[in-house]
Amino acid sequence: xxxxxxxxxxxxxxxxxxxxxxxxxxxxxxxxxxxxxxxxxxxxxxxxxxxxxxxxxxxxxxxxxxxxxxxxxxxxxxxxxxxxxxxxxxxxxxxxxxxxxxxxxxxxxxxxxxxxxxxxxxxxxxxxxxxxxxxxxxxxxxxxxxxxxxxxxxxxxxxxxxxxxxxxxxxxxxxxxxxxxxxxxx
Amino acid sequence: xxxxxxxxxxxxxxxxxxxxxxxxxxxxxxxxxxxxxxxxxxxxxxxxxxxxxxxxxxxxxxxxxxxxxxxxxxxxxxxxxxxxxxxxxxxxxxxxxxxxxxxxxxxxxxxxxxxxxxxxxxxxxxxxxxxxxxxxxxxxxxxxxxxxxxxxxxxxxxxxxxxxxxxxxxxxxxxxxxxxxxxxxxxxxxxxxxxxxxxxxxxxxxxxxxxxxxxxxxxxxxxxxxxxxxxxxxxxxxxxxxxxxxxx
Numbered sequence: 385x386x387x388x389x390x391x392x393x394x395x396x397x398x399x400x401x402x403x404x405x406x407x408x409x410x411x412x413x414x415x416x417x418x419x420x421x422x423x424x425x426x427x428x429x430x431x432x433x434x435x436x437x438x439x440x441x442x443x444x445x446x447x448x449x450x451x452x453x454x455x456x457x458x459x460x461x462x463x464x465x466x467x468x469x470x471x472x473x474x475x476x477x478x479x480x481x482x483x484x485x486x487x488x489x490x491x492x493x494x495x496x497x498x499x500x501x502x503x504x505x506x507x508x509x510x511x512x513x514x515x516x517x518x519x520x521x522x523x524x525x526x527x528x529x530x531x532x533x534x535x536x537x538x539x540x541x542x543x544x545x546x547x548x549x550x551x552x553x554x555x556x557x558x559x560x561x562x563x564x565x566x567x568x569x570x
Numbered sequence: 571x572x573x574x575x576x577x578x579x580x581x582x583x584x585x586x587x588x589x590x591x592x593x594x595x596x597x598x599x600x601x602x603x604x605x606x607x608x609x610x611x612x613x614x615x616x617x618x619x620x621x622x623x624x625x626x627x628x629x630x631x632x633x634x635x636x637x638x639x640x641x642x643x644x645x646x647x648x649x650x651x652x653x654x655x656x657x658x659x660x661x662x663x664x665x666x667x668x669x670x671x672x673x674x675x676x677x678x679x680x681x682x683x684x685x686x687x688x689x690x691x692x693x694x695x696x697x698x699x700x701x702x703x704x705x706x707x708x709x710x711x712x713x714x715x716x717x718x719x720x721x722x723x724x725x726x727x728x729x730x731x732x733x734x735x736x737x738x739x740x741x742x743x744x745x746x747x748x749x750x751x752x753x754x755x756x757x758x759x760x761x762x763x764x765x766x767x768x769x770x771x772x773x774x775x776x777x778x779x780x781x782x783x784x785x786x787x788x789x790x791x792x793x794x795x796x797x798x799x800x801x802x803x804x805x806x807x808x809x810x811x812x813x814x815x816x817x818x
Contacts, residue, residue, distance in 0.1 A: 420635070421635055519620070547585075
């Protein structure tokens with residue numbers, strides 16, 4: 385019989401990846417945290433139906449579904465503009481949840497200015513979730529095109545075009561290449 | 571000098587998705603083409619920036635999830651008992667039930683016991699997550715017992731079983747099924763045992779045992795106090811402990 389402890393033993397090591405995926409899709413920390421909690425509870429309830437095989441993709445599929453459902457709900461409420469947004473505007477710098485600069489930067493991060501990060505976050509938020517997802521799975525989780533295709537349920541060609549569109553969009557980012565010279569020497 | 575390498579091909583090169591021959595020949599080209607090298611720099615810088623921007627999971631998240639799952643496991647065990655799998659254990663339980671009890675009082679006690687079990691598991695897990703599972707640390711029953719006076723609306727039995735292998739280490743207040751309970755904390759080897767008590771109007775009941783989410787539980791009523799013992803130690807040990815603690 386599968387015990388709750390079996391689930392925990394397999395699921396807890398995947399928490400960092402689950403949270404990263406939820407954040408990549410939702411772009412909001414507390415929403416990502418709630419989504420991961422919700423996903424783990426759902427996965428736990430469904431665990432008796434899990435017939436072995438690869439646990440990680442099974443778990444992350446649940447995280448993905450929970451996040452997309454969340455995005456759907458957000459879309460339905462999209463006509464409602466929050467008071468804060470109305471005050472500072474949609475691209476106002478004071479938008480909550482965009483204040484990564486308040487965290488002390490490590491020495492490596494000093495190369496990348498808060499302005500870069502702020503701009504990146506803005507650009508990422510503008511991307512459709514499906515493009516953000518492919519970009520995330522490639523750049524952060526370092527999955528191959530084939531792996532991304534099976535995780536997202538689309539053909540490899542679609543993965544490539546989504547990735548290319550996402551990168552094209554982010555290319556608007558002003559990156560201080562000179563400062564990074566040498567760092568990315570081939 | 572303009573070059574005819576397409577963005578898509580460069581991206582596939584960057585992602586390591588080209589066949590090895592193509593990968594090698596494109597690498598040779600990039601070494602001499604500043605335009606391609608520049609584009610690769612930009613792809614790499616973007617990847618780096620994305621990695622920096624990705625947050626780590628918040629510190630408390632794992633603990634929150636563990637707690638939610640422990641609560642869910644306790645609830646699920648109550649509402650969806652895996653009867654076909656219980657088999658022998660169920661028949662033992664049935665024998666114990668018939669032998670020990672007949673009547674309405676016991677039936678209702680059985681039902682309310684489900685919420686209690688969930689709360690007891692949650693309280694125990696919460697206590698284990700703290701630096702110390704007790705508010706007053708003492709191996710002396712005459713220190714722990716007075717500590718409860720004025721905090722709980724009853725005076726629990728506090729006994730030390732060090733000689734039998736279950737050492738009293740302290741006490742705390744907790745909250746189970748809508749009322750304050752006295753929790754005595756014992757230690758057996760590396761295991762903590764919570765013994766929770768609160769007033770009850772029920773008739774005396776001998777200890778009965780269950781398992782929830784890897785924890786062993788014992789439940790009994792003795793002298794107007796309802797008691798639960800919970801620990802991750804073995805079932806033999808919880809039975810021995812319940813035998814000691816439930817003695818009048």
